[in-house]
Amino acid sequence: GQNIDQPTEMTATEGAIVQINCTYQTSGFNGLFWYQQHAGEAPTFLSYNVLDGLEEKGRFSSFLSRSKGYSYLLLKELQMKDSASYLCAVRDQVNKLIFGAGTRLAVHP
């Protein structure tokens, strides 16, 4: 079956670094995505990994290990506006985008 796991909640301090982990077991693999979702809003795209390694985009980086079925999203220099849910999603071999339950991140002053 399809399974994507990530922590339910995390807290961090403004200016710090936080790492959100995601493990997955899916029918095939055609890429892993991270999305940010603020309460009451639609998810917005953050990053995409299809090959192993680290993708860096400003304050956000995402890492993928396909052999381990593992990814993480790294957020640096945290700001209050980064308080949101972070969704890990995997595209399987038939173009289905499957989402994890999301990690609610609370950034404190």
Add this chain to the structure above:
Amino acid sequence: ETGVTQTPRHLVMGMTNKKSLKCEQHLGHNAMYWYKQSAKKPLELMFVYNFKEQTENNSVPSRFSPECPNSSHLFLHLHTLQPEDSALYLCASSSAGEAFFGPGTRLTVL
């Protein structure tokens, strides 16, 4: 502006009503999706269309009926819904890369 629009943004309906949600994408994508997001639950994939053909129906009750007349438009027809169907309904589209989401329709069933 993500290029994916949804109407209406908010909808309140009774259990005997029939209504439709509309999604339109102007990104040239070949796949379109309907997702349901209930309070404190993960995004649930409902339907997937690839090149206008339905490729996934994730055990969704028949009171939800999708329609994809062309690769730019997607509808979700609703009839005899239940209060537990109240949720945010999100449309998304994609090609080979990331999926883009519309703003969603907040549905309340009384």
